[in-house]
Amino acid sequence: MTTISPDRIAAILRRQEEVQAQMARPDLDPAEFVRLSKDYAELEPVVRAASEVEALRHELADLEAMLADPEMKAMAEEEIGAVRARLPEAEHGLAVSLLPKDAADQRPAMLEIRAGTGGDEAALFAGDLMRMYQRYAETQGWRVEIISASASEQGGFKEVIASVTGTGVFAKLKFESGVHRVQRVPVTESGGRIHTSAATVAVLPEAEEVDVQINEATDLRIDVYRASGSGGQHVNTTDSAVRITHLPTGLVVTQQDEKSQHKNKAKALKVLRTRLYEAERERTQTEHAGARKAMVGSGDRSERIRTYNFPQGRVTDHRINLTLHRLPEILEGPGLEEIVAALVAEDEAARLAQLDMVA
Secondary structure, three states: OOOOOHHHHHHHHHHHHHHHHHHOOOOOOHHHHHHHHHHHHHHHHHHHHHHHHHHHHHHHHHHHHHOOOOOOHHHHHHHHHHHHHHHHHHHHHHHHHOOOOOOOOOOOEEEEEEEOOOHHHHHHHHHHHHHHHHHHHHHHOOEEEEEEEEEOOOOOEEEEEEEEEOOOHHHHHHHHOEEEEEEEOOOOOOOOOOEEEEEEEEEEEOOOOOOOOOOHHHHEEEEEEOOOOOOHHHOOOOOOEEEEEEOOOOEEEEEOOOOOHHHHHHHHHHHHHHHHHHHHHHHHHHHOHHHHOOOOOOOOOOOEEEEEEOOOOEEEEOOOOEEEOOHHHHHOOOOHHHHHHHHHHHHHHHHHHHOOOOO
8 A cells, every 4th residue: 555655745745735826926918817727626625535535644643542531442443444444545545635746648549440350240249339339428428429330231340430529538548459359259240159359449639730830841741532432422523532641750640531522621630630649659668668658558459458248248357357147238338437447447456556656
């Protein structure tokens, strides 16, 4: 159990007072006020946790002092037990609040699902995963917008990309990146044999324009062409589809789902910025690879992370050895929360174990 020293708690409380004092300055620059407001908002949950720990420790010290009074001893002993039971949980909450924050946690996310091995069955499974995330998003109050989709002939998706917006989207979905495997009898299988198929999920924090500087004149080659595939009478009549090549990196993004070339370009740029932002994040994280290996999942999209076994009605997350026999509920969306919460808790535990706190 990580114990936060009284000096550390005092420093947290002092820092909040310092920020409050700076925000009250009459000569404060508006930009500086915005920065300090952000600092204050980030400090609030830490201060609440620190104040709770400090209050419980003071209460425990007072009760232990009362043990010397014969008349108060029985009452003090009873209350000491209750305080000692609450203190570890409060200290754990404080330690978690002090963990370094992933700057991307509160961002929206780009969700990319691609059918892997398994042909039509893999595409159907990719469709199942997309619906699972859409329904899970509804339970979280998030909004899902399909950016592009390539449907398969039997249903499902060969590839689908969606933008998920809301509070704390990336913090919860980031552990979904990797290979998802399904074991079931495909609808196209007449012999009743169980097949294994897979789909790859990638969850990337969405980038804003200020995060990634792109000079359209020198960094991009933009090609327009006629869209293909389903799309009604508009398809193959105008050059609405857009292909953007980022020349410095060679990254290519195509978009043809919208009838407007302008809208397709805007969506393609959004995907491009997100992928460039993620590439920079991966570069930075590689520099801290030793710490990253201890976390839950590496974000490696080739890593098999979860199996959905239909005959047994179970879902197994291989990273934390968690098996739940509630496959229908999980694929319906709400049941995914238990897996997400377990992954977040495991990640926190791994990072707490690495944290070098002063006792």
